[in-house]
Amino acid sequence: MNELKIYKSEIEELGFTTIENIYSTEEVQKIIETINQVDTSKDTFRKSNDLFAIRQFLKKVPETQKLIFNEKLQKVISELFGKNYFVIKSIYFDKPETSNWYVSYHQDLTISVDKKIELDNFKFWTTKQNQFAVQPPIEILENIYTIRIHLDDTDENNGALKVIEKSHLKKIYRPENIDWKTEKETTCNVNKGGIMIMKPLTLHSSSRTTNNKKRRVIHIELSDTNLPNGLNWSEKLN
Template sequence: MFATEESAATYAGRIDHDGFAVIEGVLGNDEVSTLRQAVETLGEREEVLRRGSIYGVRNLLEVLPAAAEVAAHPALRSLVRPVLGDGCFAVRGTLFDKNAGANWSLFWHQDSIITVREKRETPGFSKWSQKAGVWHVEPPHEVFEQMLTLRLHLDDCGPDNGPLRVLGGSHRCGWVDDEIEDWKRSTRETVCTAAAGGVVVMRPLLLHASSASASPSHRRVLHIEYAATDLAGELEWNTRISGA
């Protein structure tokens, strides 16, 4: 993805400073088309239908082999390695599909939940819940400081498709629940539009939001989270997918 070590270092520095970047053309048209076809089969899978709508599928890396494969794709890993190192691995995947039949908006927030294999009470980990048979927990913010999220677009996402909006730099301050209004006043938001095959790279602690789509067309995003370190104590990531 990056022609030189210097360009990779510049990219990593931008992620550290701003908390995000939009990289176009990460996957080609044929690869994106194959992924779209795979996503369309989710409606035929009993484990997905049993757990709810196909417009917001949790545990995507477990239920869709094509998603697990793309999480290990060299082009995607090339966006993660400069930030997290060569030992990075995918830990969670989610499908988001805004369209005329399933539309929503999200208020400003930070990602605050990870998924683990088993519930094991551990200092600093709280707000345990079980969704779709998987344990979810809020870790210390230091865990998210060592993670990176890639949002791979399967459809063109313009200003009318409910794109991600972010407040650059907000990821550097830990949990900012009580400071969101201050960040909104002091920081100009960036709208992260992207063409199909493009990727929005972001730190999970970056304040982000999105509006409902004003277009009837699909806005499908594969949201893939990466880490590079083990969890504390006896906790284990629910999923762990490394490169080939």
């Protein structure tokens, strides 16, 4: 319990934390085997030399839900976030051993919703593969937690996230305005079976792979907030 309090404090103060040993080696292997059996021809799947991704992962591969939400993860969610949190988005990323794919510093400023409705302070609408995304009011973003489940050992050599500590406290923080003289950058190394938890307003980036090791991650976002005026989360799962 004391450890969970420390993790919660780190998330609120720094914008992120890492927790090891949420999944055993056997549990990780079962998740990987389940993913490997999936039909990859669907339009929510993206495949290239640099990346294999499954959008709406928990809906498209529902067999993984019980494996992912084991007793340990459920305890983390209820103790760190609260008992009313639900899934609003999920993506599976497979970064191959030879991937040159990298992501520069950014905040996660959009949410996935079921339709487009003109609402005050909901802006920058986009549509991709019949999915609607929008930047909501800052209060909604501040209430989201992201969990990244690591299916491989991950460090700075195969795409572990780098983050700017406490950047989530600065609301919208443009990467071009980062003051490297005052900001602290941290690399979030996570062992297989561990998780990283992050606030979406935390500035984060990911480097190219240089050590010929895979990096498979399940990205899950959670909130306890219902959207206004008939707008709904596109992937809501309790």
